[in-house]
Amino acid sequence: MKKVYFLQTCDTCKRILKEVNTEGFELQEIKSNNITETQLEEMYALSGSYEALFNKRARLYKSMGLKNQDLSETDYKRYLLKEYTFLKRPVFIVEGKIFIGNSKKVIESLKEAL
Template identity: 85%
Template sequence: MKKVYFLQTCDTCRRILKEVNTAGFERQEIKANNITVAQLEEMYALSNSYEALFNKRAKLYSAMDLKNQNLSETDYKQYLLDEYTFLKRPVFMVDDEIFIGNSKKVIEALKTKISSL
């Protein structure tokens, strides 16, 4: 399986999608096509954490004052399903591995994985 979840209006996502060879990837724009419970559970199966998938830099995170709340994995899951901006993006799923976010380390590991296919 090769899939990427991204936000079209995100400059960082657009840059990474140009930088990474996404030939053969199923692409899902998360604002137009919200992630489903099944898709989120599939991501969870690879990451073992809803918190790892959660974007704590989202404006809504500050606006809702979530940093001062004690959130459980169930809370993170629900927020991810309720609001697309809470997904740390982009999320690449390649075979049985998941690459979450846009850090240089994650993107380099992703490129290495793709080049080895």
């Protein structure tokens, strides 16, 4: 399976999608097509952590005061399902491996996996 979760309005996502060959990928735009609990569970199974999937740079994270709280895995899961901006993006799933976020290291690993 090849899938990518991304945000259409995110310039970084757009750049990475142009940079990476997404032929054969199922693309899911997370604002118009929210992630489901089943999809989140699949990402969790591959990453081992909801926190790893959580975008701590989101404006909402700071405005809600979440950075000053001690969040549990259950809290991260709840926020990820509630608000699309909390998903660190893009998230690529390639043949049972997950690549989360936009760091150079992650994108290089993704390119090697393709």
